[in-house]
Amino acid sequence: MGWDYALVHLYYNIPPAALLTACYYPFCTKLDVYKILFLVIIAVASTTPWDSYLIRRRIWTYPSDAIVGPTLFNIPAEEIFFFVIQTYNTSLLYLLASKPTFHSIYLRGEKLLHDGRRLRTWRWIAAVFLVAAILLGAAMIAQNGRGLYMGLIIVWAGPFILSLWMLAYQLLINLPASNTLFPVLAPTLYLWIVDTIALRRGTWVIQSGTKLGWHLWDGLDVEEAFFFLVTNTLIVFGLVAFDNALAILNTFPCHFPAVAPLPSPVQLVKALLFSPSHYQDDRILGLQEALKRLRKKSRSFYLASGCFEGRLRIDLILLYSFCRVADDLVDNASSGAEARQWIVKLTEYLDICYAKTAEKSTSRDAFIRSAFPAQAQSALLLLPTAYLSPTPLYDLIRGFETDLDFSTGHFPIADELKLKIYGSRVAGTVAELCLELAFHHSNGQNGQQERQEIVQAGGRMGIALQYVNIARDIAVDVKNNRVYIPTSWLDSxxxxxxxxxxxxxxxxxxxxxxxxxDEAMDIYKEAKGAIELLPSQSRGPMRVAVESYVEIGRLLRESGYKVKAGRATVPKRRRLRVAWTALRKG
Structure with missing residues (x-):
């Protein structure tokens, strides 16, 4: 009986797990826990028979004075724990790296010919390479000599990697390297160092006759290095496949009308087997355009959007995209007359969307394609009006009319009441719509009366955030000959x-x-309590959305803040700290 292997965990594996847990805990959701448990179960179930075989063949051994004693199928308890802790640590690193990623935009249907053909080509090139590697591994096993250990690694891991590659190749190719290579390579390098220490101490021993005799560096056999690279690749591939399935389920509601908060393995596999020929390429392109607008125009809400999940995140991005496009159509018009034409067209668009006729969808699409520029069409086509109330959308358009009054040389914000009405129309409405989406996509138990009170509080919060926006943009608005400070305040x-x-x-x-x-903060303090009444799935993310924007107001109270393009900007690290703190509140 010994403690060497247990001490490896205590000194080298558990501390990173504690650190990663502390970092990710505020962002962690039930879906994340489900992913990790899913991967841990698969890792233990798939590795145990293989590891047991290697131990019984004495390809590797554990000295009796290095392990505590209990075993499962000849595998020491410490080794079973290693399957768990490695999967846990690599999974958390992947989740941290991919939290902001909007996976839907990385899907590619076959109608996107260039991308579709490129992906299919790489899919089959990699598949051929993996099959060849598996055959090579089988040949090494057949020789039963110095390449036995390497062959057993390849033949065990190869089919899993091949299967995951064939199912999730789109995201594996298209995702940023920070989502894929980083969570593979970082823990691999770390485990190479830990393994070198353990091998030199004799915590575990590899039979010399089964090794190639090559070393990555002194003390680290190439087989061991390859093993950790392969196992971390398996973990990340499994997580990417999980996210690929979720992206398919959430992106195409017409094909998958109902998606459980924690999709079953059967539903996940069905999604992965769903043919790209049935993907809605127009929807994918529309989501790409929507996210691009969000990233460019609102860094605060872009950060907050990464905290939402599933179809709620998608619909919030689509809602923002519509609001941004509608505002730009009016603001960027060449004349007041053209701007008013856009308001008329946007109103007609809403009239069609909320008309109770069987031909509504067809007439809406035809109207959008004939009346609006190509770059604006996807935002109108994808707005989820089926479960958004019409009144806030109509009020939003009325808010744009106030902006037009400036073009006549008139300053329409005469007093604080007019300012509050304006804030309600251009921001309070958006807050109300966001909350409607949150309730639609949640399984919360809020009663109708409580929902109405929360939505009303959200409308007031929207006014507060609009006041912050006005305070930040005084210089920018001046360039457009606009002054949103109430004239009555100026008189004072x-x-x-x-x-x-x-x-x-x-x-x-x-x-x-x-x-x-001051006015903004007073309204914020009065309304923020309603956030805590939201369904748990949206409570933390909504808190991030509010706090990220309120932080701009706090910044404006400080001296020497950074200004970019005429606007005060919150540094990235500070925004991340605000988001982390907001989520940590529960």
Whole structure:
């Protein structure tokens, strides 16, 4: 009886697990736990027979003075624990790296000819290589000599890797290297170092007659190095396949109407076997465009969007995309007359969407393609109006009309009431729609009365965030001849809107910026309690969305903040810290 192997875990494997757990805990969801347990069970079940065979063949052994004693199929308890801890650590690293990733945009249907053909070509090239490797491994086993250990690794792992590759090749090829290579290579290098220490101490021993005799470096056999590379590859491939299946299930509701919060293995396999020829390429392209708009126009909500899951995340991105496109159509119009035409067309679009006719969908699509520019069409086509209330959307369009009043030389924000109405229309409405989506996609038990109260609080929170937005963008708005500070406030400082246009950075304007922020913070404090009443799936992410934007207001109260393109910007590390703290609250 000995403690050497147990101490390897205590010194080298458990501390990284504790650190990764502490880092990821605020972001962890039930779905993440499900993924990890799924992978751990598969890892233990698939590795145990193979490991037991190697031990019985004495290809590797564990000195009796290095292990505690209990075994399962001749495998020491410490080795079983290693299957678990390695899978756990690599899985957490993958989840950390891929948390912001929007997997839907990496799918490719066969109608996307260039990408589809490229992916299919690489799929079969890699498949041929893997089959050849498996055959080589079988030949090494047949020789029963120095290549036996390497052959057994290849023949055991090769079929798993081949199967996962054939099922999840799209994401394995298209995902960023930070999602795939990093969570493979980082733990592999770490385990190479740990394995070198263990081999030199004699914690486990590899029979010399079964090894090739090659070393990656002194003390590390090439077979051991290859084993850890392969096992971490298996873990990451398995997680990517899981995310590939989820992306298919969530991206194509017309093919998969109902998706369980924790999809069964059968449903996951069905998704992976779903032919790319049936993917909706227009929807994939629309989601790509929507995410691009989000990333470019709102770093705060882009960060928050990564905390939402499944179809709720997709629909929130689509909602933002519509709001952004509609706003840009009006703001970027060449004249006031053209801008008003866009408002008329957007109103007609909503009229068609909410018309109770059998031909609604066909007429809507035809109208969008004939009335709107190509770059705006996907945002209108994909807006999930089926479960969004019409009133907030109509009010949003009415908010754009207020912006148009500036083009006439008029300053429509006469007093605080007008400011609140404007904030309600252009931001409170969006907050209400976000909450509607949260309730639609959740299995929460909120009653109808409580939902209405939460939505109303969300509308007030939207006003607070719009005040922050106005406070941040005073200089930017001036370039468009707009002043959103109430004229009545300006009067109290013996100012006119024209004075703000001339000098948006004056001390008196700065004082009014702080007043806007005071108003925003008061509303924020009054309304933020409603977040804690949201369904658990959306509570933390919604808190991140709010806190990320409120942080801009906090930044504006500090001196020396960074300005980019006329706007105060929250540094990336600070935004991440805000998100982590917001999620840690539960």
């Amino acid at each position: 400082k013996v100012l006119r809107p024209e004075d703000v246009l001339k000098d948006p950075s004056s001390l008196m304007v700065e004082a009014l910026r702080q007043r806007l922020l």
